[in-house]
Amino acid sequence: MARTFSVRTQPGFTFIAMFCFFLLYLPIVTLVVYAFNSGQSVAIWEGFSFRWFESAWHNRAVQEASLRSIFLAAFAATLSTLVATMAALATTRTAPYPGLTFKYAFINQPLMVPEIVTAVALLIVFSRIKVWTGYSGIAYLLAAHTAFCIPFAYLPIRARLENMDLTLERAAADLYATPWNAFKRVTLPLLWPGIIAGFMLAFVISLDDVVITEFVKSGGQETLPTYMLGQLRRVVTPEINAIATVFLLISVAFVTTFFIINRRKP
Amino acid sequence: MAIGKTAIEAVGVTKIFQSSGQDSLKALDNVSVTIGENEFFTLLGPSGCGKTTLLRLIAGFDFPTDGQILLHGQDIAPLPPFQRPVNTVFQNYALFPHMTVGQNIGFGLEMQGKPKAQVEARVAEMLRLVQMEELKNRRTSQISGGQQQRVALARALAPEPKVLLLDEPLSALDYKLRKEMQIELKRLQNETGITFIFVTHDQEEALTMSDRIAVMSKGKILQVGSPRDIYDRPAVRFVANFIGETNFLEGKVVSTAKGQAKIALDSGATISAGLGEGAKPSGKVTVVVRPEHASLVAASGKATLSGKLENIVYFGTDTHYHVKLNGGGEFTIRHQNVHAGALGFEKGDKVGVLFGAEAARVLRD
Numbered sequence: 001m002a003r004t005f006s007v008r009t010q011p012g013f014t015f016i017a018m019f020c021f022f023l024l025y026l027p028i029v030t031l032v033v034y035a036f037n038s039g040q041s042v043a044i045w046e047g048f049s050f051r052w053f054e055s056a057w058h059n060r061a062v063q064e065a066s067l068r069s070i071f072l073a074a075f076a077a078t079l080s081t082l083v084a085t086m087a088a089l090a091t092t093r094t095a096p097y098p099g100l101t102f103k104y105a106f107i108n109q110p111l112m113v114p115e116i117v118t119a120v121a122l123l124i125v126f127s128r129i130k131v132w133t134g135y136s137g138i139a140y141l142l143a144a145h146t147a148f149c150i151p152f153a154y155l156p157i158r159a160r161l162e163n164m165d166l167t168l169e170r171a172a173a174d175l176y177a178t179p180w181n182a183f184k185r186v187t188l189p190l191l192w193p194g195i196i197a198g199f200m201l202a203f204v205i206s207l208d209d210v211v212i213t214e215f216v217k218s219g220g221q222e223t224l225p226t227y228m229l230g231q232l233r234r235v236v237t238p239e240i241n242a243i244a245t246v247f248l249l250i251s252v253a254f255v256t257t258f259f260i261i262n263r264r265k266p
Numbered sequence: 267m268a269i270g271k272t273a274i275e276a277v278g279v280t281k282i283f284q285s286s287g288q289d290s291l292k293a294l295d296n297v298s299v300t301i302g303e304n305e306f307f308t309l310l311g312p313s314g315c316g317k318t319t320l321l322r323l324i325a326g327f328d329f330p331t332d333g334q335i336l337l338h339g340q341d342i343a344p345l346p347p348f349q350r351p352v353n354t355v356f357q358n359y360a361l362f363p364h365m366t367v368g369q370n371i372g373f374g375l376e377m378q379g380k381p382k383a384q385v386e387a388r389v390a391e392m393l394r395l396v397q398m399e400e401l402k403n404r405r406t407s408q409i410s411g412g413q414q415q416r417v418a419l420a421r422a423l424a425p426e427p428k429v430l431l432l433d434e435p436l437s438a439l440d441y442k443l444r445k446e447m448q449i450e451l452k453r454l455q456n457e458t459g460i461t462f463i464f465v466t467h468d469q470e471e472a473l474t475m476s477d478r479i480a481v482m483s484k485g486k487i488l489q490v491g492s493p494r495d496i497y498d499r500p501a502v503r504f505v506a507n508f509i510g511e512t513n514f515l516e517g518k519v520v521s522t523a524k525g526q527a528k529i530a531l532d533s534g535a536t537i538s539a540g541l542g543e544g545a546k547p548s549g550k551v552t553v554v555v556r557p558e559h560a561s562l563v564a565a566s567g568k569a570t571l572s573g574k575l576e577n578i579v580y581f582g583t584d585t586h587y588h589v590k591l592n593g594g595g596e597f598t599i600r601h602q603n604v605h606a607g608a609l610g611f612e613k614g615d616k617v618g619v620l621f622g623a624e625a626a627r628v629l630r631d
């Protein structure tokens with residue numbers, strides 16, 4: 001019997017793989033290590049300490065930016081997951097019709113249009129609205145984040161729906177469940193993992209966003225990423241490393257949860 | 267078999283599926299059938315003949331293009347599935363994976379708004395009926411295929427439907443389990459007294475289980491009757507061919523009288539054969555004879571047909587004799603093996619084939 005081709009046994013595979021991991025993770029490792037530096041520098045190691053974590057924790061600007069980021073992410077993830085769930089139901093619980101593919105593309109637009117284009121477009125439109133209404137609160141950021149989170153929430157939910165056995169809903173109807181009861185008792189419980197996964201992904205995407213936020217935010221509406229970006233233009237201390245490290249932990253926790261939930265079979 | 271009160275009646279039901287192109291598909295073509303209360307009724311036919319479509323129309327998952335479906339004389343067309351007192355056992359069982367065995371069985375009653383105590387009592391009763399009391403709190407993924415089958419049955423029977431629809435429920439089971447479940451199904455039908463409409467493409471299963479069988483082909487019901495009717499007196503070639511093995515003899519009608527016809531076979535002999543009720547055939551016809559309804563005799567004696575013994579195949583319980591008929595054509599005879607030994611014919615012998623008018627049957631069209 002012929003051996004199947006395995007890329008892992010090719011010469012140089014190990015080296016190339018290691019090199020890629022090295023390039024990917026070395027900067028992150030460096031960043032995390034220097035978060036624990038006791039000195040002022042992000043490049044010269046002077047000893048181990050938690051001082052920069054403490055300093056970040058007590059920094060008013062960091063506190064405010066963090067709270068804003070979390071509020072924004074929670075709001076955008078909730079709303080976009082709700083919209084995405086309805087969109088996923090509408091696009092899967094139907095016979096194919098002309099224009100359905102276009103609708104997929106329409107829903108997933110934020111994945112395809114370069115972020116900077118969306119950012120500039122939003123900047124122009126929102127600045128107009130700001131002039132007309134005089135309102136310059138956080139609603140612009142909420143709207144923008146919700147919009148670009150939708151496809152990330154939509155994809156896992158739709159995947160889950162497509163894998164779901166339609167005869168289960170039929171069986172529920174056969175057993176005297178009204179459409180609403182069938183949805184509540186059968187579809188929704190089976191869809192939950194997809195919904196939670198979609199929410200997690202949307203949350204992380206919102207938390208992480210720089211470009212659109214930077215363009216849309218009004219004065220005093222720093223999120224954690226834009227705050228960090230702003231700090232880099234000034235004196236850089238390991239405080240930035242400490243913030244980034246915590247940020248990294250939160251994101252990894254979310255994404256890991258997403259993968260674990262998403263792997264569970266329907 | 268005389269049927270009692272009517273449970274389900276299909277009147278001129280047609281179902282056309284509009285495909286994406288120009289062509290449309292007639293999955294059911296003017297189907298009319300009456301199914302009695304308390305009957306074990308089987309839809310038998312090859313894959314794609316429209317069995318599932320007919321069940322789906324009765325369950326309410328789809329609507330007929332034309333015709334009516336009556337439940338106890340009332341047109342149920344306007345009712346959505348959840349308002350029809352009809353339950354289905356799905357081919358893949360469709361058990362709710364996020365519920366326990368007990369919750370699955372209780373689902374229908376719960377949706378009907380029955381009080382909790384009543385649901386509990388009925389679930390316990392159903393679990394007893396399918397002999398699965400210990401598995402009440404198991405997840406449906408933690409039980410075997412045969413057990414899932416039982417849960418699906420119990421779930422569909424729990425709300426005491428007027429009619430139970432079963433779409434090839436046994437096809438996923440292995441041979442031994444299938445045999446067990448066939449007996450189990452018959453028992454459940456007897457004990458509950460509910461009308462069963464059972465779908466299968468397995469003719470043996472249909473013959474052993476049914477009170478009556480409807481044989482379907484290409485969206486039409488070709489013949490309805492008891493297993494014995496269908497087997498002994500097939501009306502058309504498709505039914506004769508689909509159920510069991512059959513000898514086909516071609517010939518011309520010479521005369522008809524008293525439910526019998528004299529047929530001059532193409533091979534030369536003239537035989538008598540039974541006619542269907544009211545049939546008055548003329549011209550070219552086909553006669554069928556079941557292999558076990560004819561006997562092999564010595565060429566010298568009285569015989570209906572004569573020929574040469576071509577092959578003998580031993581099957582344990584019976585032996586098949588393949589005869590090449592004089593004047594063309596083949597004829598198979600199945601002879602039950604008895605303790606006394608073989609018939610004593612050898613390959614190549616000149617032999618006769620003997621059968622009476624009651625064993626031969628003239629087919630319609």
Ligand SMILES: Nc1ncnc2c1ncn2[C@@H]1O[C@H](COP(=O)(O)OP(=O)(O)O)[C@@H](O)[C@H]1O
Binds near residue numbers: 319
């Ligand atoms: N939803 C549908 N759309 C189009 N054609 C269908 C649909 N359902 C069934 N058919 C067609 O109708 C015919 C009968 O199908 P079905 O009732 O499932 O047959 P059976 O259950 O006897 O195997 C088949 O040719 C099938 O392809």
Ligand SMILES: [Mg+2]
Binds near residue numbers: 314317318433
């Ligand atoms: Mg079918």
